Amino acid sequence: MTNSKKDxxxxxxTNDDGFEAKGIQILTQIALQFGNVVVVxxxxxxxxxxxxxxxxxxxxxxxxxxxxxxxRLFSINGTPTDCVKLSIHEILTEKPDLLLSxxxxxxxxxxxxxxxxxxxxxxxxCVQHIPSIGFSLCSHLPDADFSVSIPVIEKxxxxxxxxxxxxxxxxxxxxxxxxxLNGIRICEQAKGYWTEExxxxxxxxxxxxxxxxxxxxxxxxxxxxxDEWALxxxxxxxxxxxxxxxxxxxxxxxxxxxxxD
Amino acid sequence: MTNSKKDxxxxxxTNDDGFEAKGIQILTQIALQFGNVVVVxxxxxxxxxxxxxxxxxxxxxxxxxxxxxxxRLFSINGTPTDCVKLSIHEILTEKPDLLLSxxxxxxxxxxxxxxxxxxxxxxxxCVQHIPSIGFSLCSHLPDADFSVSIPVIEKxxxxxxxxxxxxxxxxxxxxxxxxxLNGIRICEQAKGYWTEExxxxxxxxxxxxxxxxxxxxxxxxxxxxxDEWALxxxxxxxxxxxxxxxxxxxxxxxxxxxxxD
Numbered sequence: 219m220t221n222s223k224k225d226x227x228x229x230x231x232t233n234d235d236g237f238e239a240k241g242i243q244i245l246t247q248i249a250l251q252f253g254n255v256v257v258v259x260x261x262x263x264x265x266x267x268x269x270x271x272x273x274x275x276x277x278x279x280x281x282x283x284x285x286x287x288x289x290r291l292f293s294i295n296g297t298p299t300d301c302v303k304l305s306i307h308e309i310l311t312e313k314p315d316l317l318l319s320x321x322x323x324x325x326x327x328x329x330x331x332x333x334x335x336x337x338x339x340x341x342x343x344c345v346q347h348i349p350s351i352g353f354s355l356c357s358h359l360p361d362a363d364f365s366v367s368i369p370v371i372e373k374x375x376x377x378x379x380x381x382x383x384x385x386x387x388x389x390x391x392x393x394x395x396x397x398x399l400n401g402i403r404i405c406e407q408a409k410g411y412w413t414e415e416x417x418x419x420x421x422x423x424x425x426x427x428x429x430x431x432x433x434x435x436x437x438x439x440x441x442x443x444x445d446e447w448a449l450x451x452x453x454x455x456x457x458x459x460x461x462x463x464x465x466x467x468x469x470x471x472x473x474x475x476x477x478x479d
Numbered sequence: 480m481t482n483s484k485k486d487x488x489x490x491x492x493t494n495d496d497g498f499e500a501k502g503i504q505i506l507t508q509i510a511l512q513f514g515n516v517v518v519v520x521x522x523x524x525x526x527x528x529x530x531x532x533x534x535x536x537x538x539x540x541x542x543x544x545x546x547x548x549x550x551r552l553f554s555i556n557g558t559p560t561d562c563v564k565l566s567i568h569e570i571l572t573e574k575p576d577l578l579l580s581x582x583x584x585x586x587x588x589x590x591x592x593x594x595x596x597x598x599x600x601x602x603x604x605c606v607q608h609i610p611s612i613g614f615s616l617c618s619h620l621p622d623a624d625f626s627v628s629i630p631v632i633e634k635x636x637x638x639x640x641x642x643x644x645x646x647x648x649x650x651x652x653x654x655x656x657x658x659x660l661n662g663i664r665i666c667e668q669a670k671g672y673w674t675e676e677x678x679x680x681x682x683x684x685x686x687x688x689x690x691x692x693x694x695x696x697x698x699x700x701x702x703x704x705x706d707e708w709a710l711x712x713x714x715x716x717x718x719x720x721x722x723x724x725x726x727x728x729x730x731x732x733x734x735x736x737x738x739x740d
Contacts, residue, residue: 265534266531266532266533266534267529267531268528268529268530268531268532268560268599269529269530269593269594270527270528270529270531270594271527271529271594271691272527272691273526273527273691274690274691275690276680276682276688276689276690277677277688277689277690277691278686278687278688278689279687279689299529299594300691303673303676303677303691304677304689307675307676307677308677308679308689329606329722331724332530332602332606332722332724333530333531333532333560338529341593345590345593345672346672347672374737377736377737377738381736384726384729384732386670387726387729390724402737402739403739404730404733404734404737404739406723406725406727406730407723407724407725409647409723411606411607411608412564414568415564415568416538416564416565416568416569418569419537421537425539426539426540427537427538427539428537428538428539428540428565428569429535429536429537429538430532430533430534430535430538430561430564456733456737457724457725458725458726458729458730458733459724459725459726460724460725460726461590461593462667462668462670463592463593463651463668463718463720463721463724464667464668464718464719464720464721465645465648465719465720465721466667468645468648468719469665469667469719471645472665472717472719473665475638475642476635476638476663476665476717477638478663478664478665
């Protein structure tokens with residue numbers, strides 16, 4: 219369905235805030251400096267969708283007009299992962315050189331990486347052997363000021379096109395909502411969990427229901443190698459993430475655990 | 480909300496096929512041999528929900544009658560991950576000794592681990608420092624014969640209660656739908672991806688839509704260390720999975736990649 223100039227990179231863009239969000243529009247403008255861009259994003263907010271797929275319901279692809287012949291824009295009534303799968307199998311005629319997801323309105327650092335729809339799309343790109351990067355700004359505001367993120371995204375996009383990424387590894391990039399950045403750091407995913415997670419309310423009939431809320435409990439606040447530390451200290455964090463979940467170093471220990479030794 | 484006898488383990492059970500599925504009923508019967516059981520599961524099918532959470536919509540908890548004073552049963556209108564979060568924060572008054580998810584109707588081996596709602600619940604338990612295990616039978620039939628899985632689940636549940644699991648590591652257990660099992664193997668997650676994923680159809684108005692389908696492409700069919708090999712050769716597979724996604728061994732390489740060296 220798409221026709222790109224072969225001499226320019228093809229960049230696939232998606233997100234989890236929906237195709238009309240400010241973050242994806244800024245990411246699209248950045249990407250257009252580097253090549254031809256195809257945006258395939260959910261038709262509305264899909265935050266917290268992780269790597270969810272739509273196993274049964276019908277998925278529709280809607281194309282929208284754009285103002286550039288280097289840009290095509292599609293929305294889909296599915297998850298971010300659905301968007302990547304449909305892009306590869308039904309929309310694009312060639313494999314993209316790069317997948318960018320975001321710019322997310324809100325942090326996806328630490329354990330949030332497993333819930334994030336932004337990163338769900340990135341993992342799907344990685345599974346499909348596309349160099350894939352998620353960008354998130356640590357502000358949930360719909361009209362957040364993304365200025366500080368632009369040079370970070372430009373630098374990392376340029377490097378990814380020049381040097382690619384190792385097979386099976388993608389990047390989770392978070393940028394603090396600060397005026398002045400202290401730099402970009404390669405980080406570990408901070409250990410921690412969300413706690414006190416629900417607000418208890420009553421509906422019109424008097425029945426109790428629960429809404430997700432809570433805060434992140436950092437289990438290693440003094441570990442300067444983590445993404446949480448970097449973000450709290452004015453750095454953008456880059457966590458290289460594996461799609462292989464195997465705890466490889468523990469395999470011999472588990473042979474003993476099972477009694478197979 | 481729950482009162483358990485302190486001398487017996489407390490086992491939390493969930494799944495992604497819904498609280499009425501055959502698989503979760505069998506898992507519940509197995510778990511009742513080991514302690515008090517609280518089932519908190521989705522009110523209907525939530526396959527492919529990964530670690531998805533419900534960020535905005537109201538979540539309702541419904542308690543159902545059971546025939547045993549060692550068993551309580553709740554359903555929730557959310558994802559498997561929502562079920563675990565609500566269990567810990569709103570239903571249970573003590574941390575469970577073990578979280579079991581399944582028995583899933585269908586394999587969650589190889590890359591399916593990242594899409595699986597069964598495993599989404601397991602990862603959430605692991606984040607919350609609960610020893611957590613997902614069980615899946617390689618048959619999608621609603622009335623599948625789970626007989627072969629029962630001794631495997633009994634053995635692994637007994638070991639998990641006796642020896643616990645390392646922090647940050649959970650288990651993805653898959654069982655082939657065979658009559659006779661050759662044994663249980665500790666495995667790696669096989670490398671691969673789903674391909675030819677969509678069936679193209681037309682709705683009543685003539686508009687084209689897409690439904691997820693496709694098949695798994697194993698990129699290392701001859702690697703005897705993988706879960707796919709084990710399952711194809713009549714073994715149950717146990718993959719120890721990390722919730723930390725950091726590609727730790729590559730961090731120095733990424734310092735160079737970024738130009739921070």
